[in-house]
Amino acid sequence: MAKLTALSLTKFKPTTVRQEIPDDALTGLYFVVQPTGRKSWAVRYRHAGKPKKMTLGNSFFGKDDTDAAGKELTQRRLEAANILDRVRLGEDPGAEKQAEKKQPADGNLFQNAVATFLDLHAQGRATKRQVKRDRKPAPATIAETKRYIESFADTWKDKPLASITKAMVQDELDEMAEDSPVAANRAHTYLQMFFQWAVNRDRVAASPVYWEGVPEGSRERVLSLDEVRWFWQACTEHGQPFGSMFKLLLLTGQRRTEVAAMTDKEIADDLWTIPSSRTKNRREHVVPLSEAARAVLGDVQRIKSKAGYIFTTTGETYASGWSRATAAIAKRMVELARKEKGDNEFEIERWTLHDLRRSFSTHANDDLKIEPHIVEAVLNHISGARGGVAGTYNRSTYLPQKRSALDAWGRYIEELVTDKKKATNVLPMKAVSK
Known part of the structure; x- marks a missing residue:
């Protein structure tokens, strides 16, 4: 060789x-x-x-x-x-590629199969239990089933059922759980029902819906500074695309899909503009990129494609498989922590990718003393004084403050993970918080 x-x-x-x-x-x-x-x-x-x-x-x-x-x-x-x-990460890329190449009957595309299922469900004929009861579901049940199953349509509408993998399902439900554990658990139930119907109708060989569910209480998980260090090192070792993607989640405080689907076209100089079509509140959001964030992006090796995705394994779609990558990085964090502490029983509390966003918010407020309304602006939250009529603020109103905040946060993370103090001439946060 x-x-x-x-x-x-x-x-x-x-x-x-x-x-x-x-x-x-x-x-x-x-x-x-x-x-x-x-x-x-x-x-x-x-x-x-x-x-x-x-x-x-x-x-x-x-x-x-x-x-x-x-x-x-x-x-x-x-x-x-x-x-x-x-x-x-446990995927079979060749099989997934072949599944996508096959031209299925239109009825086996997700959006069309869902339409058929929902029609039968409304008639009380979609499941054995419905048929046995011999009555139509209540209008509220019909509406709820439709709402939850169709919530996956934006991502999967043109996909053949056979191309939807366990990892894809887990990623979607994990992301939903970060905002609403209750909604994620309900969506899981209805999606499971749909795919079982598809299996019974020979539209797909096996259901890809395998998900452990999540507790429905509110989460307050924030990574400690030690955990941030271990997280950063584990991401570095994990490599691309997920290691770099997860670092950027921490450095920018943005949502998982917003970072994952980032394209080169959205970046101009040190500004990343997330179009309204990709934000949760449907408002265009401008994110200043700190030196640390730009360094992470600069290290990502690109795959040339028309789509221009930065974090991709195919060039055609942004990377999926977050659940497995998160599990691998979390496992490595424990290994690093045990070695550092000399304690083979040491454990790290479970965390999610959304907890990186919460960790940014908490440490930016508590450690860097960044004003809450500036942190909210970075996170693209529209609430309180920034909601309603005031919510129509000019998109660049807080741009200088957001830049100072994210620059300070980037330096803070760099100093934490390298143990080196960086020189700066940026004003303290209080000076740019008004």
């Missing part, structure tokens, strides 16, 4: 048999040369104990064009690394 190089790629010649040349620099990546002369790339991996293969696409560099070959090699290594990261 040898490390592939730009020069070596241009030297491989077709033979009478198909050649798969492994890349020593990235185990699992192969350069494929067909007897016809066609060249392509593939990734091999194991899932559930079985060997799997995923084709990345054809090779297009010309003869002796080492510059193009080098760029292609870099791109393919990045794509392969992202695929292998997904494999480590």
